[in-house]
Amino acid sequence: MFLYRRKTSTEFKYIRFFLTTLLCICLCIFLLLCSREKEKITGTGANITKNNYLVVDYLNVGKGDCMLIQSKTHTYLIDTGYEETADEVTAFLKSKNIKKLDGMIITHYDKDHIGGAKDIVKNFDVNVIYMPRYDGTGSIYQKFMDKLDKWNKLNLISYVTDNIRMEFDGIIMDIYPAKETFNEDDNNNSLVTKIVNNNDSFLFTGDIEDERISELLGDSMIKADVLKVPYHGRLEDNTIQFIDEAAPEYAIITCESESKVSTSLIYELEKLNVKYYFNCNGNIRCDSDGTKNIKIEQNK
Numbered sequence: 001m002f003l004y005r006r007k008t009s010t011e012f013k014y015i016r017f018f019l020t021t022l023l024c025i026c027l028c029i030f031l032l033l034c035s036r037e038k039e040k041i042t043g044t045g046a047n048i049t050k051n052n053y054l055v056v057d058y059l060n061v062g063k064g065d066c067m068l069i070q071s072k073t074h075t076y077l078i079d080t081g082y083e084e085t086a087d088e089v090t091a092f093l094k095s096k097n098i099k100k101l102d103g104m105i106i107t108h109y110d111k112d113h114i115g116g117a118k119d120i121v122k123n124f125d126v127n128v129i130y131m132p133r134y135d136g137t138g139s140i141y142q143k144f145m146d147k148l149d150k151w152n153k154l155n156l157i158s159y160v161t162d163n164i165r166m167e168f169d170g171i172i173m174d175i176y177p178a179k180e181t182f183n184e185d186d187n188n189n190s191l192v193t194k195i196v197n198n199n200d201s202f203l204f205t206g207d208i209e210d211e212r213i214s215e216l217l218g219d220s221m222i223k224a225d226v227l228k229v230p231y232h233g234r235l236e237d238n239t240i241q242f243i244d245e246a247a248p249e250y251a252i253i254t255c256e257s258e259s260k261v262s263t264s265l266i267y268e269l270e271k272l273n274v275k276y277y278f279n280c281n282g283n284i285r286c287d288s289d290g291t292k293n294i295k296i297e298q299n300k
Helices: 009-042 086-095 117-123 139-146 148-153 210-216 239-246 263-271
Strands: 054-058 067-070 075-078 103-105 129-132 157-160 164-168 171-176 192-197 200-204 226-228 250-253 275-278 284-288 295-298
Touching: 054 192, 054 200, 086 117, 103 117, 117 139, 139 148, 148 157, 200 284, 210 239, 239 263, 275 295
Parallel strands: 075 103, 103 129, 129 157, 200 226, 226 250, 250 275
Antiparallel strands: 054 067, 054 284, 067 075, 164 171, 171 192, 192 200, 284 295
């Protein structure tokens, strides 16, 4: 004969604790699945869920350039650093859950800008590679060109000979080639990129020197809230005028050491109350919501 036994208060406490714990575990699993689904929908590692939001990372690749651009549905890479820093760049992108790049912009063919390109194409699904049209020099450039035939067959290459405009997620991105070809001068052939997110703007200048800077002076497009300072902080005859006209609130200087940057340049930035950062001190992240409220963090 079955006898019913009334549960004690202690047993009820254990049952309540077990059910509460089980509920918390189920809730955590549900939230985790939702966050993964949201990331899959946005297509970017920054997990951005709304238009007019932009994340820009300036990576520490020494005296080289590599910038990651992420919006709600688009991801771009501007330059790829050195061949020696390719593993670090690849690891950074993978840490952000990035599997695909909507575009890779190669500003020019110096080794500190194209060194990691072949590794990026190998490890990620790259839709298009934007490049200037001129002949470079050096062994790294030759390695880059050795891959070019394969990339051409995959329709990856887009030579930028006229201004290009792209619009996505409420953001405008313009790529500007040099108006004239500077023979045997990699730096002045750099592609310049301007990104506008409502009231926030970013300017990426490659390694432009005085002749190319002269092309841009007087053009309102160089005004920007965040300026990637040309040529790793080297001072040209018209760099100061360029910074005056750009009138940035923030400046990013890509360099191997603060001591390598022109003191006259730093003086000018301080005179204009521009807050400046060196990528050699760690990766720099900018968050923009388009409202003149750009947030900058540096991982030192």
